[in-house]
Amino acid sequence: MTITDNVHFTHLTDTPEADQPTPEATPATDGVELVTLPALNVSIENNVRTAADLDPAFLASVKQHGVLLPTIGYRDQDGRVVVRDGQMRVLAAIEAGCDVPVFVTARDDNTAKRIAEQLVANERRTALTDGDRLAAYRQLEIEGLSVTAIAKETGTKRDTVKATLAVAKSEAATKAVTDSALTLDDALLFAEFQDDPEAIAELQGCVDEGYADELKFTAERIRQDRQGKADMARIAGEWEAKGVRVVTSEDDYTTLSSLTDANDDAEDRPVLDAEAHATGCAGHAVFLQAWGEHTAVAVCTTPVAHHVKYPRYSFSTAPAAELTEEEVAEQKEAEKAARRELIANNKAWDAADTLRIEFVKSLLQRKTLPKDWTMFAAVAGTRHGWTMRADNSGGVRDLLSIESGSGYGADTVATWVEQHPAKAPHVALAVVLSAFENAANREWWRRPATEGAAYLNQLAAWGHRLTDVEKIAAGIQPEPVDSVEDADTAAE
Template structure:
């Protein structure tokens, strides 16, 4: 018999197979997702019950990898309030209740010895094949876990603010949400700020940083908000400290200016530039009376309405009683008692801890040029004399220019010292935050051994410096005296003990790294700052301008006082430390 070959178009077979697959998909969909609105669909019988969690059976669950100790916030919430979200269970033909959703809630309730939990129960379909039941349960469990919509932090902040507005205490809200009191306060502050609230879910700022932004926005200080939003996260705390110092100085200056304003003086918020011979404001030292006498403060006060005053600050310019604020003569203090509360001062002297150095506000007086004639004063001969001979007039003009330039140079130098000291203090506060974070680790950074060895080799008495032990204890969070530090060392692991050694060396250097280190050439402090620049690369820490000046790569005269600190040269510092 001759064989016959049948020519069949493959596409016909493909279409047939596709039709079969589509039919199977439709059938599966109908079985898995019946239409609840269909008259033919019988809704399952359900009950809302309260049950002892010990009566529930943990059935097969798609979630198998978990550790209750990693979910302490949920544990604390259920321990405090019980189970709020009902557990879903199926009643089996034998009457047992098998948990299909809420496994973690059930286990936590059992661990917390909660007597009753809410359970949403429906009867298992006895006609449903076991494999189909397991498929449906697994689909439900995965969808429930995957499709949860987490609350955004902005909404959480709003909720916290609402509860506080309704009269709930910070303690109650913190306990109820298993959060620290500081976090609750920050969240309420953030909720009141449109800028901070808009940034909270981006993750670019911590809650502490957002709270700072929110505080300034609430105060209407848009300049502070803009400055904080411009700087990188690694410089945020430094800039925040610097702004706080600026605002504190402004408040102190305004408080000191109240007395001057009460006398009738106009108040200047910035020291004027008087370097030009055509300046509209003349400093008092350029003026004299009709009989060529210097202009006294009494004479100025007598015509206060004509004068303007700027209050300059002399840092630590006066010694005062810490209790009363009264001025104290330094010769009346027994300075050997400083830091020693148990020591008795010498006869007729007072304890050094009873006094403190504070800033002194110095009034600088300026007379508008158009008020000179009416004031009865005149310019000192240092100014140009039109009636003098040409040689004499030129000499006077040059002298006047030089004097004006020297005044301006002195003004700029005062400002530079004042501003860089403020930056130095802000940088020190930020450094302390970083050091505390660095020394909380269980193991020292890889570069620590070489740094410590070299530091001790170069300065054998480094750890004996006056403030070093206390600085180390502060950095490690150890209260009390040396005995407490020794006790913590005795209970530490070998790696942690090396962290303590590092803390003592860092504390020694930090105790001598003052706010004005930018103007000195301390080789030890330079090594210290370069070490911090190196280890800080992975910990969001870079040296700012005053620290770079102290470390050596830049000259403090080159720091621009009118822009925010730039950590851009930190790479140069790190390279120099390598």
């Protein structure tokens, strides 16, 4: 026997037909009675759920669709319907001004029984999985519902629906949700790179190795690598069209700024002129700077045809030992490895820059700033006072999204805070953070100093997750890696 075998459908608000007796809702004895009545006519029993705040999305759903799932209750001694399971639905129905369906059962007001049943009913419910939700949203779209219509029908924000559908349409993103239990935001990264198997493999590698929290950083680095490769391919094509060789990190070369045609004992030792070198030396070439501003730098692949601008002088009377061919090869390989590491970390720094600034902006959007922000600002203004001296009003405006208005420079920020006095603490902290961001550069990881370490460690204490290259700048030894990422281009 199923529960529906003994269900009696009684609508207390129905108007009886002419010459028909008015139906009465009587307590069920050995069955279940389904009644529908105005929510205000229902009593809510004491409940183990003490917080009955209505979720806006849930309330919107009830206003849109009514109460879809019947509540469960019983009749008291006076015949009044008392709801045991479903207080949130009743409260939402009261707010929405609609009826509420109730399964009236043969329960009583036994306190121990009530508490046990409410605990079981609330704790044994299984919510939809994200995979279920993806499939459902996709099916609604296939059925012809637009993003706006789905948002309206489900009481979900339009942006959330749009993002969910983007994930649902990507096999890699859907797999990331169903197999790896990633969040919607993380899965969107897989959807973004769904046409790039190498990028998907790299993102999945983060997940498989237990570094899912690095997905945003990895995705940002992939974006910048994509743009960088496109820029580099364009620049390389332009130089090759001119008949100039483009070298990579695997080639041997020396930058023109390190060479001269002057003798070692000459007083004036100018560096090689790029135009003269281009027409007068068979070793003329360019390498493409792979980080920061993508540009071509003139180099020479036959440096022995020139002189070293800064010769190394030795005060030792003993002649320098000649290196064997094997030692020379090892030295060159070490130099190439160091160059690859330099390029990889510079790229990583550029990607970390973007995510760090996003965190700083979100920090300044909080209603309540970190409790120790004033201490940090005071120490920064004294110990790192030199960093604080520069005008960084442009950075402050960017971090706080302040319109430039009619003022100029720092005056714009001052005018804005006068108009928004409650935001004075946020502006004060933004001035400090912007000063550090203005000073932040790749030298922070190449030559770690107290300035960068103080700033990055403070951000970490406030919730920013430091990337490996930021850990180097912060004086934190990052976990060892098996290999350094290969780079296709060279940098000094």
